Amino acid sequence: MNDHQPFDANVDIPDETLQAWSRLPAESWAALDAIIVASDAERGHHPAGETFLIVSGIHGIMREMADGRQSVCALAFPGDYLDMRRVEHEQEGSLVTLAPGRLLEIDAERLDALIVQDSDIADLLLTLTREAFARSQDHCADLATKTPLELLASALLELRRQHIEREQDQFTLAIRRGDLAQYLGIKPETVSRGFRQLRTEGFLDAGGNGQISILNMPGLRMLASGGRPRRSTRS
């Protein structure tokens, strides 16, 4: 079932990335429309297919090691374009839905043909992929240098961005603690302790149901960008 309005006009655009899509000419949309299948995904769903366009929800790219350890190596937000195909496919990543949402599956082969024909689409996909690559680099840098508390602060700021009411400091954290831990390379217990610490130090307040109220945004930003390095308590 094709969806003629993949980005419904009555849904507020939550991200600059979506705006990039809205700049696409109508004829490009028509061509895309013919090779798109929309679907709603619940948590834990592994969508079939290779090429996707995220409409809503939180989705992650998951990798698993031989001994079972697994990690969410990237998050995908509304507006993101994902092509899971690899030239050298040693490690396969799989798309997993972390918070329910809608995604569009694109016919990969026909998209390839479209890329060659339509330079607007090619240009857009290149820009989106480059942005996703840059965000992945950010995440690498975070994982390599930040402490768990700093990681949590960064993740909160990153997840806050996908909400419509982004100017407000209140939002619901739609992702589970365990998934967050796998994304940040720490254990769920550490995530829990981190939230506790953020609460007791007055950075935020957490209501039930994943409600988050950020009380000290500048402080949280400072924390996320390196406010609490690791060092010994040598007085």
Add this chain to the structure above:
Amino acid sequence: MNDHQPFDANVDIPDETLQAWSRLPAESWAALDAIIVASDAERGHHPAGETFLIVSGIHGIMREMADGRQSVCALAFPGDYLDMRRVEHEQEGSLVTLAPGRLLEIDAERLDALIVQDSDIADLLLTLTREAFARSQDHCADLATKTPLELLASALLELRRQHIEREQDQFTLAIRRGDLAQYLGIKPETVSRGFRQLRTEGFLDAGGNGQISILNMPGLRMLASGGRPRRSTRS
């Protein structure tokens, strides 16, 4: 000074990525040639410009935090295409040369124009960027889950690939221990201890001048893909 043979025929092609470039039509090469400037970079060099094509050497994308912690969040190998521009440029990454080599700087704006005109180039750049994104995801997964010893084994296998005599198990590790540490999110001391352990356990032999001889390749591969997880010594 333009270089009419960016990939010199008498240099063995060390990577599948370079082969991707060689499939580009001659007229596309001619168009690229006009907007390319070649240069040789020594270690520590921060090339000017925004868009690059790597010919040889090892280069890294480096990020720095406010308090000075820095990390090499991605490695760039021969054949890689890098566009450092970002739509939302909160964190700027900079290209750094880790092992001396040659790179081609491409005029970013004129490349943009070329991408719209030449679908072969657009297609190639999209594929290359997607591959780089996928490798970045691999690295994220590594950083999130692997122990230092596993990280070292992975890095050795990754660095080995960029050498011509790849079938052999001997190569020179052209990257410094400190840079390797920044890439893997560990400390130089830990890198040193890791090498020591790999030596004493018979995985490899390290001569002077960064010469590495891998003695037990299957074992190293197994180690890299999760052979030594973290767990308690509860017998």
Add this chain to the structure above:
DNA sequence: CGGAACATTGATTGTGGTCAACTGCTGTGG
């Protein structure tokens, strides 16, 4: 209500960071 999955909290341990000292190498200059 029961049961399972998720989340939190506590106690303990292993491990990689930290600091410091030392080695080996290279280039410089007297």
Add this chain to the structure above:
DNA sequence: CCACAGCAGTTGACCACAATCAATGTTCCG
């Protein structure tokens, strides 16, 4: 030629901190 400084790398001792293990709380289902 040696003395010296400077830097990358190594080794050792110590300890802070996140992982681990275990138990309890909480939420969300049927």
